[in-house]
Amino acid sequence: MCGIVGYIGYREAVPFLLQGLKRLEYRGYDSAGIAVLNGTLSVVKQKGDVAKLGEAVAASHADGISGMVGIGHTRWATHGDPSDRNAHPHLSMDGSIALIHNGIIENHAALRTELQQHGYLFQSDTDSEVLVHLIDHLWKQIPFIDFESAVRQALSLVEGAYGIGVLSSREPDRLIVARHGSPLVIGIGEGEYFVASDAAPLVEYTRRVVYLADGEMAVLSADGFSLKTIGNVVQEAVVTELDLELDEIEKGGFEHFMLKEIFEQPRVMQDVMRGRVLLEEGAIQLGGIMDMLDELRMARRIIICACGTSWHAGLIGEYLIEEFARIPVEVDYASEFRYRSPILGEGEVMLVISQSGETADTLAALRLAKENGVKVVGICNVVGSTIARETDCGIYTHAGPEIGVASTKAFTAQVMVLAMLALALGKDRALGPDAFLAALGELASLPEKMQRTVEESEVVRGISGEYTWAEHFLYLGRGYNFPVALEGALKLKEISYIHAEGYPAAEMKHGPIALIDEEMPVVVMVPKDASYWKVRSNIEEVRARKGKVIAIATEGDEEIAGAVDHVLYVPEAAAFVMPLLTVVPLQLLSYYVATMRGCNVDRPRNLAKAVTVE
Structure with a gap:
């Protein structure tokens, strides 16, 4: 959930550390800090954002902090409140070791008690500080061990999840x-190495990366690096080429990443379908699952596991797969x-969905399924992520980096993948x-229709300005648009x-209905589908109780305008692709209401982009 960066090489570390932490702000955080080594350790950390940290670094040393080895961290509070003293890095008592940590040390209380008995004094409320003192203690107490061995010994004693520097x-x-359990990637340069929680901070410096697997440890120097397991077994480093451009992680003239990513969705839909939806051949080609496609078609049951927005995508997937493939589907919160x-058996398949590919709860569900002999298919956005490595097969969404914490294009990319999967399973059935x-x-025509929908953003902006006063909203939908109602409410x-x-x-x-009065705006998905008149009746029930109604309706439905307070139109489309259109006005509505209320839409309070702890 937090962000980690690190550097060792021939250049000054501080510029990379600060810029890297800036690139990782989207992950969510409440404090930040760096440690740089130049004979001694220089540490600056504090509550607040990376910009404030940069000011503090400049103010703390007249000539700046110098050093060619350093680590940096953005913290999302778990143990201990957001504060200067709980910020990372944490230091050993003699100031000779600095540590940054993502994750949770579950046995921290017992380790803290033991270390206190050996005279260690704790300066923070965090579980993370336990680890730096444990390394120091083992290094001093065990004869003839070096730094690497002390770290390895300490990690063998902790329980929980970690990504450390x-x-x-x-x-x-x-x-x-x-x-x-907490992702790390190493960037390989010429005579230098970079470390980060994900690839965003690395793309300006190198394309060659190594993704650490669970239970792996790397020792980096300017001359090279070694890769071993925590148990000291040498591993072969698999070098991957980054498929990422710098402009993908910059705002590109938009005020916020979230707005940029909403507007990117028509192009993302094309990218998701490229080489997969073959209109002239009349086929869908999903290369990542072709070897398992027959097994999927014969599945007795498909279990979809996901969290948050990905769970909403999974609900739409349930509708899609059951309609087109006639396979029973169950959707679970991971x-x-x-x-x-859970009852797991032969002939069942699990489908896990995660934008980051690192969601801790989803990974736990995946592993439980595999332990019970269930084949697992992954849908994720990040190449080289843990879900991509641990599933039996899978489909990348190709949404590109999503920086805004509130998911938009990743959600629609997941739904598009699920639609393609459902059609592939249902063909000739x-x-x-x-x-x-x-x-x-219908799929092929979607990008153009979605483009027309995002181009109505100014209409959405105008309506949004009338609802910034609201303290409660209700979202209603039926069929494919029920999960869209859930997603719209979550975004707001x-x-x-x-x-x-x-x-x-x-x-x-x-x-x-007991909540509805003149101060309750109700957003209703009412496209021209089989449930149209049913939903119209629901609208009348809201209006009879003086509720304000915003309708998401099909172009050409002029009659609806007289029955509601505001209408946002989307192009006509088949029911199964309609969620990909109706969700766009809801994303824009959330965005404009939030910005008009003065909220930080890219980094909403208390939220993190990748939830890598339980």
Whole structure:
């Protein structure tokens, strides 16, 4: 969830560390700090953002902090409140070791008690500080061990998740990094090495990277690096070429990353389908799962596991797969799946969805399924991520880097992948040749329709200005648009801090209708589909109680305008692709309401982009 950067080489470390932390701000954080080694360790850390950290670095040393080895960190509080003393890096008592840590040390309390008995004094409330003192203690107590061995011994004693970077003035030519459940990537330069939580900080410096696997530790120096397991078994480093451009992680003239990513969605839809939706051949080619496609078609049940926005995509996937492939689908919160004694058996397949490919709860569900002999298919956005490595096969979404914490283009890319998967599974089953070709045509026409939808952003902006006063919103939809209602409500609450709930439209009468009055805006998905008149009745029920109604309707439906307060139109499309259109006005509505309320839409409070702890 937090951000890690590190550098060792021939150039000054501070500029890379600060710029790298800036690149990782989207992950969410509440404090930041750096440690640079130049004979001794210089540490600057504080509550607040990276810009404030940069000012503090400049103010703390008249000539600046110099050094060619350094680590940096942005912290998202788990143990201990956001504060200067809880910020990373943490130091050993003698100031010779600096450590940064992502994750949670689950046995920190017992280790803290033991270390205190050996005379160690703690300066923070964090679980992370335990690890730096443990390394120091082992290094001093065990005869003839070096820095690397002390780190390895310490990691063998901790329980939980970690991604760490460690420096020591006792061995100043080393930077040690390790991971278990929290991603780390090493960038390979000429006579220099870079470390980060993901590839965003590295793209300006190198294209050659190594993704650490769980249980791996790397010792870096300016001359090279070694890769071993925590158990000291040598590993072969697999070097990957980054497929990432600098302009993909910059705003490109937009005020916020979130708005840029909303507007990128028509192009993303083309990228997701490129080489996969073959209209002239009348085929869908999903190379990543071709070897398992027959097994998927014969599955007794498909279990979809995901969290947050990806769970909403999974709900749409349930509708898609059951309609087109006629395979029973169950959608589970990954965070609940392993705690409810799930029934797993032969002939079942699990589908896991994650933007980052590092979501801790989703990984736990994946591993439980594999332990029970269930084949697992992954849908994720990040090449080389843990989900991409641990699943039996999978499909990349090709959405490109998503910097805004509130997911937009990653969600629509996931839904598009699920639509392609459902059609591939359903071909020559529930879908005859003509129906299959018609469905391909619907997918192929989507980018142009989505482009028309995002171009109505000024209309959405105008409507948004009338609802910044609201403290509660209700979102309603039926069929494919019920998950869209959930996603729209989530987007609004994430970035504007307005309480919002999504419901199936018919369920409004079973409780939520009690909340409706003139101060309750209700957003209703009412496209011209099989449920149209049912949803129109729900709108009348809201209006009868003086609720304000914003309708997301199909172009050409002039009649709806007289029945609601505001209408946002989307192009006509088949029901199964409609969620990819109706969600766009909801994304824009959330964005404009939030910015008009003065909220930081790219980095909403308390949220992190990649949830890598349970």
